[in-house]
Amino acid sequence: MKRIVSALALTLAAGWLLGSGVPAFAAKLDCGMNTGKPAAGESIPIGAVTSASGIGSFEEADLAAKAYFDCVNANGGIHGRPIVYHDEDDQSKLDVAAQAAKKLVGDIGVYTLIGSTSFIECIANADYYIKQNVLEIGLGIPPQCYQSKNIAEINAGPRASALGANDYARRKLGAKSMVCLIFKFPGSDYTCGGVEAWGKKYGVKVDSIYADPTSPDFNSLALQVLATGDDGVQALFVDDQAAQLLNAAEQQDGAAKMKWTGPTSYYTARFPGAIDTKYWNDRLWVNTELGPLDAKGKDNQNWNDVMDAYGPKVLKDSFSQAGYIAARIAVNAMLTIKNPKDINRNAVTAAIQNMKPYYSDILCGPWYWGGKAATEHQGNHITRTVVIHDGKFKFVEGCFPVADPSYAKSIVPLEAKLGINKKFDQEYDNLR
Amino acid sequence: MTELGKTEAIDAGALPMVAARPTLEVTPRLRIVAIVVVVAVISGAIALTAGGYWLSNFTQAYCMILTLMGCAVLYGQLGLVSLCQWALVGVGGWISLRFYHYFHPPFFVTILAGGVGASAVGMIWGLPALRMRGLYLALVTLMLAGAFQTVITVTSFPVGGPGILGQVGASGNERIMMARPEIASSDTAYFLYVAFVTLLAIFLVEAHRRTKPGRAWALIRKNEQMAMASGVRIVFYKAWAFALSGFLAGVAGAMLAGLFGQLDASAFAPTDSIVIFIGTLLGGTEFWLGPFLGGILTRFIPALLIDFNVNAYVGLLFFGAALLLGLRDPVGIGGHLTGLAENLYRKFMRWRGS
Numbered sequence: 039m040k041r042i043v044s045a046l047a048l049t050l051a052a053g054w055l056l057g058s059g060v061p062a063f064a065a066k067l068d069c070g071m072n073t074g075k076p077a078a079g080e081s082i083p084i085g086a087v088t089s090a091s092g093i094g095s096f097e098e099a100d101l102a103a104k105a106y107f108d109c110v111n112a113n114g115g116i117h118g119r120p121i122v123y124h125d126e127d128d129q130s131k132l133d134v135a136a137q138a139a140k141k142l143v144g145d146i147g148v149y150t151l152i153g154s155t156s157f158i159e160c161i162a163n164a165d166y167y168i169k170q171n172v173l174e175i176g177l178g179i180p181p182q183c184y185q186s187k188n189i190a191e192i193n194a195g196p197r198a199s200a201l202g203a204n205d206y207a208r209r210k211l212g213a214k215s216m217v218c219l220i221f222k223f224p225g226s227d228y229t230c231g232g233v234e235a236w237g238k239k240y241g242v243k244v245d246s247i248y249a250d251p252t253s254p255d256f257n258s259l260a261l262q263v264l265a266t267g268d269d270g271v272q273a274l275f276v277d278d279q280a281a282q283l284l285n286a287a288e289q290q291d292g293a294a295k296m297k298w299t300g301p302t303s304y305y306t307a308r309f310p311g312a313i314d315t316k317y318w319n320d321r322l323w324v325n326t327e328l329g330p331l332d333a334k335g336k337d338n339q340n341w342n343d344v345m346d347a348y349g350p351k352v353l354k355d356s357f358s359q360a361g362y363i364a365a366r367i368a369v370n371a372m373l374t375i376k377n378p379k380d381i382n383r384n385a386v387t388a389a390i391q392n393m394k395p396y397y398s399d400i401l402c403g404p405w406y407w408g409g410k411a412a413t414e415h416q417g418n419h420i421t422r423t424v425v426i427h428d429g430k431f432k433f434v435e436g437c438f439p440v441a442d443p444s445y446a447k448s449i450v451p452l453e454a455k456l457g458i459n460k461k462f463d464q465e466y467d468n469l470r
Numbered sequence: 471m472t473e474l475g476k477t478e479a480i481d482a483g484a485l486p487m488v489a490a491r492p493t494l495e496v497t498p499r500l501r502i503v504a505i506v507v508v509v510a511v512i513s514g515a516i517a518l519t520a521g522g523y524w525l526s527n528f529t530q531a532y533c534m535i536l537t538l539m540g541c542a543v544l545y546g547q548l549g550l551v552s553l554c555q556w557a558l559v560g561v562g563g564w565i566s567l568r569f570y571h572y573f574h575p576p577f578f579v580t581i582l583a584g585g586v587g588a589s590a591v592g593m594i595w596g597l598p599a600l601r602m603r604g605l606y607l608a609l610v611t612l613m614l615a616g617a618f619q620t621v622i623t624v625t626s627f628p629v630g631g632p633g634i635l636g637q638v639g640a641s642g643n644e645r646i647m648m649a650r651p652e653i654a655s656s657d658t659a660y661f662l663y664v665a666f667v668t669l670l671a672i673f674l675v676e677a678h679r680r681t682k683p684g685r686a687w688a689l690i691r692k693n694e695q696m697a698m699a700s701g702v703r704i705v706f707y708k709a710w711a712f713a714l715s716g717f718l719a720g721v722a723g724a725m726l727a728g729l730f731g732q733l734d735a736s737a738f739a740p741t742d743s744i745v746i747f748i749g750t751l752l753g754g755t756e757f758w759l760g761p762f763l764g765g766i767l768t769r770f771i772p773a774l775l776i777d778f779n780v781n782a783y784v785g786l787l788f789f790g791a792a793l794l795l796g797l798r799d800p801v802g803i804g805g806h807l808t809g810l811a812e813n814l815y816r817k818f819m820r821w822r823g824s
Contacts, residue, residue, distance in 0.1 A: 091781060092736070127776065132734035133726075134776065137526045140657075141777075144522025158736055165647055165731070182645070222624050227637075251623060 067347060068340045070110035070369050077115025081122040082149055082381060084368070085142035086176065087163070089156040092130025096155035099177050099361030100125050102341070103153030105349030106365040112348075116369065117378035124148060128156050135162040143170050149386040152176065152368045153361040160189055161225075172383055173390050173407075175364040177357060181228040190407055190415030192360040194327040196274055197232040198440045199301035202421040203272050203325035204233055205441040208242055210434075211297045211323070213270035215243035217263050219283075220274040221251035229274055232442060239443045239469075243268070254279065260286040263296070270297035280304050281312035284322070288314055293321040300324045305356065305424065305431060315429040322426045323434070327418060328356045328400055330433065335399025337363075359400050367396050367405065395458050402437030403459050408452050416449055420462070439465045446470045496812055498680070504811070505672055505758060513665035517658050525657050527773040528766070529729050532664045533559070535765030536722035538750045539675050539758075540592075540715030545747075546755025547679070547687035548711055550599050554611040555719050556743040557618035558595070562588035562720025563733045567628045570648050570727075571636050577651035577728065581667065584724030585717040592716015593709050600705060615740040627733040647731030664725050671718055672758050683710055741786065748793045754802015763803050 084107070086100045104123045111120040124146055128135035135158050142148045143166070151167075154176035160183035167174060167188040178184060178191040194202070200218065207213040216237065218230040230246040237244035245266050249259055260283060263271050273283050280300055284292075292298065304324045313322075329338060331354060341362045345354055371389040375381050388410070395404035402420035419442070423435040439462045446469040453459050459466075516528045537555050544550040566584030569575065575583075598610045628636025630646030638644040649655075654663035678684055686707040689697040698704060727733050745768055753764020772785040796802065801809070 091783065125779075127779070127781075129776075131736045132732070133530060133730060133737050136730050137523055137530075137773070138776075140526050141521075141523035158734060161645075161732075161734065162730065250620075 067109055067113075067343055069106065069113045069344065070116065070373065071114035073114030074112075075114055077111050077113075077118050077120035079115065079117075079119040079378060082116055082119050082372070083122050083124060083146050085124045085126065085146065085148035085151045086153045087126050087128050087135055087138045087142065087151065087156055087159045088154055088176075089130040089158070090127035092128075092157070096177070096357060098355055098357035099155045099364065100153045101350050102345065102358040102361030103365035105347075106344055106362050106369070108348040109344050110365075110369050116372045116381060117376070119378050119381060121369075123152075125153075128159055128162075130157045132158050132162045135159045136166070139163040139166055143167070143172050147383070148172065149372075149381070149383045150174070150368055150390065152364050155357060155361075160186060164189060170383075171387055173387050175367060175390070177360050177364075180225040182225075184416055185414045187413050190417055192328075192363050192401075192405065192418060193356075194302070194416070194418045194421055194440065196301055196303075197229045198416065198419050198442060199303075199325045199327055199421065200229055200233055200272060200274055201236050201442050202327075202438070202440045203299040203301055203323060203423070204236060204242070204270075205240075206323060206325065206423045206435060206438075207270040207272075207297050207299050208240060211270065213242065213268075213297055215245070215266075215268035215270070217266050217268050217271040217296075218244055218246045218274070219259065219263060219271060220246070220248060221254070222248040223251060226274075232444070233272075235443055236441060240441070254282075256282040256286040257289075259283060260290055260292060263287070264290055264292055268296065270299060272299045272301065274301055274303075276303050277306045277309045278312065281309065284313050284318065288317050293318060298322050302327045302356070302421070307355065310426060310430050313426075315426055318426045320425055320427055324424050324426075324431065326356070326422045326424055328359045329402075329422070331355065331359070333399065337366075337398040338400050341400065363396070363398055363400060363405065366398075367393065370396065395456060403439075403462075406456060406458065408456070412452065414448055416445070419445065419449065420459070441465070441469060443469055496815060501676075502673075505676070506669065508759070509665065509669050509672070509762070513662065517662055517665075520661075522657060523777070524773070525661055526729065527769055529657075529661045529664050530726065531766045531769035532661075532668045533722040533726045533729070534746065534749070534768050535668055535762050536671050536718045536725075537746050538753060538761035538765045538768070539671060540718035541746055541750040542753075542755040542761045543675060543678070543687075543711055543715050543718075545750060546760075547684065547691065548708065549691050550603055550708075550711075551605075551608040551747065552596070552599075552611045552712075552715065553608050553740070553743045553747055554595055554615040554618070555715065555746050557615040557738060557740070558588050558592050558716050558719035559723040559726065560618060560622055560733070560735075560738040561591045562716075562723030563727045564622070564627055564723070565720065566724035567648060567727050567733065568634075568636060571628050571630045571646065577649075577654075580648075580728075581721050581724040584727075585720040588720025588723060589713045589717035592719065593713045595716075596709060596712030599708060599712065612740060612743070615743045619735065619738055619740055622735040622738055626735060627727075629732060645732065648727050649731075650728050660729065664729075667721065667725065671721065672762070675714070675718075676758055678714060683707060687711060745786075745789050748789045748796060751796030752792050752802060754800075754805035756801065757804045757808040759808050760802045760804025763807070767803075 088096055088100050090097050107121040107123050124142055126138035128138050151174035154174055157179055160178055161180050164182045164186040174189045177193045178195055183189055183191050184195055204216050218233040220226045220230050234244045245268060273280055302325050305326045341359055371393045372386055374389050375385050391407050391410045393407050395406040397404045401418055405417035419440045420437050421440060422437060424431040425434045450466045520528055537559055541555045544552045562584035565587030566580045569583040570580045595614050599607050625635050629638055630636060631638040650660050654660040686702045689702050690704055694704060749764040749768035754760030771788060775785050
């Protein structure tokens with residue numbers, strides 16, 4: 039028995055030594071106040087509602103946000119107050135998402151929500167957040183994530199990514215007609231509807247195909263796409279479904295008949311392994327919303343180091359980058375509140391609404407909230423393009439603004455007011 | 471139909487055990503008082519203590535109670551296994567949302583619309599039961615639940631847009647939430663509102679059980695030929711049972727829509743209908759307390775698991791294990807507790823009499 043106790047004590051001591059070794063990394067990390075001293079004051083509750091189970095699992099952004107908050111807590115917190123991060127799984131269900139928000143905002147009283155990544159959460163909670171005067175920065179899919187007063191997303195979203203890839207096909211591949219292929223879901227007409235509006239503006243014929251999500255037959259979908267005879271196609275699927283479609287298209291020699299493009303969901307580490315990269319070599323173009331994972335930029339390097347020191351090492355991907363940026367924006371905004379006693383929900387909401395545009399080498403343009411009056415948010419709408427080349431992704435076009443005609447009304451005037459993204463004035467003019 | 475009155479003795483399960491001395495009898499009036507007291511005490515305790523998360527979950531649990539009551543009517547009274555009750559909740563929710571966005575009626579009328587609509591659909595879905603029962607009926611109803619999920623995934627629930635489907639399409643800004651009744655706009659008040667409707671529904675089912683339909687169902691369950699020979703209209707009373715269970719599910723769907731202001735296809739998987747049936751078995755079908763406790767459990771356990779950040783699939787495992795218990799124990803938790811309460815009551819009366 040004694041031996042067990044002493045073994046346990048040794049293990050604990052070793053754990054403590056190893057644990058206390060972590061702040062040694064902190065010297066080169068950039069986390070909040072960078073004091074190197076752990077925060078010990080009254081905690082700041084922050085939440086996230088994420089689809090960890092159900093249709094898909096999107097935990098990377100939360101884990102990255104948590105890692106960055108841990109790093110901030112080890113470096114003086116927010117003027118001495120540590121952040122406590124509450125992460126809820128919504129199971130991709132509306133009722134569970136609504137209840138998770140009640141728990142976080144109503145019961146725990148979080149000051150803001152950071153890193154939420156969900157299929158359904160914005161639909162469930164957009165109104166509730168407005169009533170409770172709480173803001174959310176995360177990653178979004180449905181339109182409510184972009185067209186709500188109190189929600190803004192770090193990712194550009196499926197509509198912007200779809201438009202980015204379509205516009206690349208028009209500008210660089212000479213496509214005069216495109217297919218927009220998507221599963222029929224609430225909000226899927228927001229995506230292909232956007233492509234149709236873009237097509238009308240730029241003289242590209244767009245054929246939208248809404249597929250049945252319950253029993254997808256990729257062979258017949260590939261045949262249906264090829265039967266349109268259009269110049270190009272974009273399938274708005276997640277990566278494994280896209281791989282099945284591309285494999286079916288390969289059987290019909292689809293790449294010889296059309297230009298194949300994809301949204302940012304194809305840009306994953308496993309995707310090139312799931313398709314015949316020899317066949318698709320230089321024949322599959324994919325839009326990306328965030329920078330390359332191995333880039334040497336300062337912010338990307340810091341993300342990498344923070345994940346190494348505090349986060350899960352295996353999960354470094356675009357979602358993780360976005361979660362890190364969301365957490366950084368929240369921390370920067372909270373640090374502008376000078377007196378730690380004044381940090382509460384209303385103050386954090388005001389601080390984020392009035393934030394200075396956040397510049398990062400991971401994003402093409404500065405990310406901004408746009409002030410208290412902004413009723414929709416599209417901080418990330420400048421994207422890049424990659425192509426399958428030699429078995430992996432190769433960047434073929436750097437930062438280029440998404441050509442969504444609806445931006446002419448809201449985004450363009452707002453950015454002119456903020457004085458940002460001036461180098462894209464020419465492209466913005468084209469939207470009008 | 472006086473001959474129906476004579477069948478009363480057969481329906482022993484649904485009737486109180488008649489004790490030797492009249493003072494020890496659990497009278498119908500006492501039952502009514504017991505129902506009101508139990509529902510009021512439990513609901514009051516929840517309303518006073520629960521915060522946002524738990525209040526929302528218990529409101530949802532009460533909607534599940536209604537659904538379980540419908541399931542218990544079919545299984546307990548007629549021995550019919552229906553695995554599409556949660557889909558009927560979706561039907562009721564769809565109809566009430568559609569009705570609300572067209573007419574903006576008072577909330578109670580919206581609930582009734584959901585109930586009546588789901589009741590009609592429930593009757594149509596119950597048609598196979600005229601010819602089949604047991605495993606075949608279970609399979610057919612489960613397929614209906616699957617079909618409903620496919621349809622609702624594509625059409626989605628109305629959110630105040632144009633046309634019959636009421637979608638707003640490209641714009642997220644224009645979604646309109648279903649308003650709660652004015653007297654129950656806060657979470658606590660809405661919970662109490664739902665509790666009151668639940669109480670009314672319990673009385674509705676109890677009234678059925680203790681009058682002509684209840685006796686007819688008991689006879690049909692015992693032996694259809696015998697029931698026919700006694701002049702019971704089998705098709706009519708079976709359809710009535712499906713209509714009643716559909717009505718309860720529809721009311722539950724409307725109140726769920728009121729809770730969240732909207733509904734989504736993600737909440738109406740066929741597996742949920744199976745969980746509802748397991749909850750019915752666990753709670754027991756003979757007494758009103760069975761669906762009441764079963765309904766609370768079917769929501770309470772998943773909510774507890776979510777609160778402890780346990781993976782959602784563990785909840786399904788739990789209900790699978792619970793099913794084994796439920797199959798071995800025909801009385802259910804509600805039955806045991808009711809028996810216990812009645813025994814205690816008799817002992818108390820004897821003690822007082824002596």
